[in-house]
Amino acid sequence: MKILLVEDEAKLAGFIADALNQAGHNCDHLDDGTKGMEAAMVNDYDLLLLDLMLPSMNGFEVIKALRSFNNETPVIILSALNDTENVIKGLDLGAIDYLKKPFDLEELLARVRAVLRRSLAQGSLKLQVEDLKVDLLSREVSRNNVNIILSNREFALLEYLLSNPNKVVTKSQILEKVWDINFDPGSNVVEVHLYQLRKKMDRGFAVELIHTVIGRGYVLKGEVTKG
Missing domain, CATH: 1.10.10.10 (Winged helix-like DNA-binding domain superfamily/Winged helix DNA-binding domain)
Structure with missing residues (x-):
C-alpha cells in the first residue's frame, strides 16, 4: 500500500516509516497538517496515518477538509489525545480507526493489515x-x-x-x-x-x-x- 504519514514527532515518524517500509508498504512522511492535507488531495494514497496535534492545521481539520472535497482516503488517527471525546470526534469526522499513543508498532501494522484486507475484500485477494x-x-x-x-x-x-x-x-x-x-x-x-x-x-x-x-x-x- 502507498501510505502517507503526517506526524511532527521526527523520531516516532522515523520508527513508523521504517516499520511500514520493511513490511512492504511505501510510506511518505510529512510533519505539517496543511502540507499533509495538500499531499493527500493530489496523490493517490491507500491510507493516511494522521497525528492530531500538528503545525498549521490539526488532524481534525485535515479530515474535515478531505471529506469536504469528497476525498475518501481511509484515515487512522495516531494521537496522545486519548480521551473518549476526542476518539468519538475523530471517528465521527470520518476516521476508520484511532490508535492511542504510545502504541506498539506491531499493533499499528496489524491495524494497517486490517485496512488492506478491507480494501482487498472489495476486489479479490x-x-x-x-x-x-x-x-x-x-x-x-x-x-x-x-x-x-x-x-x-x-x-x-x-x-x-x-x-x-x-x-x-x-x-x-x-x-x-x-x-x-x-x-x-x-x-x-x-x-x-x-x-x-x-x-x-x-x-x-x-x-x-x-x-x-x-x-x-x-x-x-x-x-x-x-x-
Missing part, C-alpha cells in the same frame, strides 16, 4: 494472468507453479501493473504510486527495478507478460482473473 498467480495478502507469486521471490519494491511494481492490465503506465505514474513524493524523477530507479522484475517474471517462461512501450512506458498484457 488472488489474481492470475496466464500462468502467473499472485496472492496480494500473503505476497506469494508464482509462474507455472514455480515460486518467484520478489523484493518489496518489485512486488509493489507488480501490484501496480496488475491494477492496470493492458494499459500503458508511464514512469511518472509509477514513481507517484510506487515511490515517495520527493523522489527524483530523473533517476533510473524505475528502469532498474522493472528490469529485475521482468528478469524474474518473464525469463524462462513461454509468454512475456511485461512489455516496454518505447517513448510511453510499460504495460502488463493479459487477462487478469480473480479468485
Whole structure:
C-alpha cells in the first residue's frame, strides 16, 4: 500500500516509516497538517496515518477538509489525545480507526493489515494472468507453479501493473504510486527495478507478460482473473 504519514514527532515518524517500509508498504512522511492535507488531495494514497496535534492545521481539520472535497482516503488517527471525546470526534469526522499513543508498532501494522484486507475484500485477494498467480495478502507469486521471490519494491511494481492490465503506465505514474513524493524523477530507479522484475517474471517462461512501450512506458498484457 502507498501510505502517507503526517506526524511532527521526527523520531516516532522515523520508527513508523521504517516499520511500514520493511513490511512492504511505501510510506511518505510529512510533519505539517496543511502540507499533509495538500499531499493527500493530489496523490493517490491507500491510507493516511494522521497525528492530531500538528503545525498549521490539526488532524481534525485535515479530515474535515478531505471529506469536504469528497476525498475518501481511509484515515487512522495516531494521537496522545486519548480521551473518549476526542476518539468519538475523530471517528465521527470520518476516521476508520484511532490508535492511542504510545502504541506498539506491531499493533499499528496489524491495524494497517486490517485496512488492506478491507480494501482487498472489495476486489479479490488472488489474481492470475496466464500462468502467473499472485496472492496480494500473503505476497506469494508464482509462474507455472514455480515460486518467484520478489523484493518489496518489485512486488509493489507488480501490484501496480496488475491494477492496470493492458494499459500503458508511464514512469511518472509509477514513481507517484510506487515511490515517495520527493523522489527524483530523473533517476533510473524505475528502469532498474522493472528490469529485475521482468528478469524474474518473464525469463524462462513461454509468454512475456511485461512489455516496454518505447517513448510511453510499460504495460502488463493479459487477462487478469480473480479468485
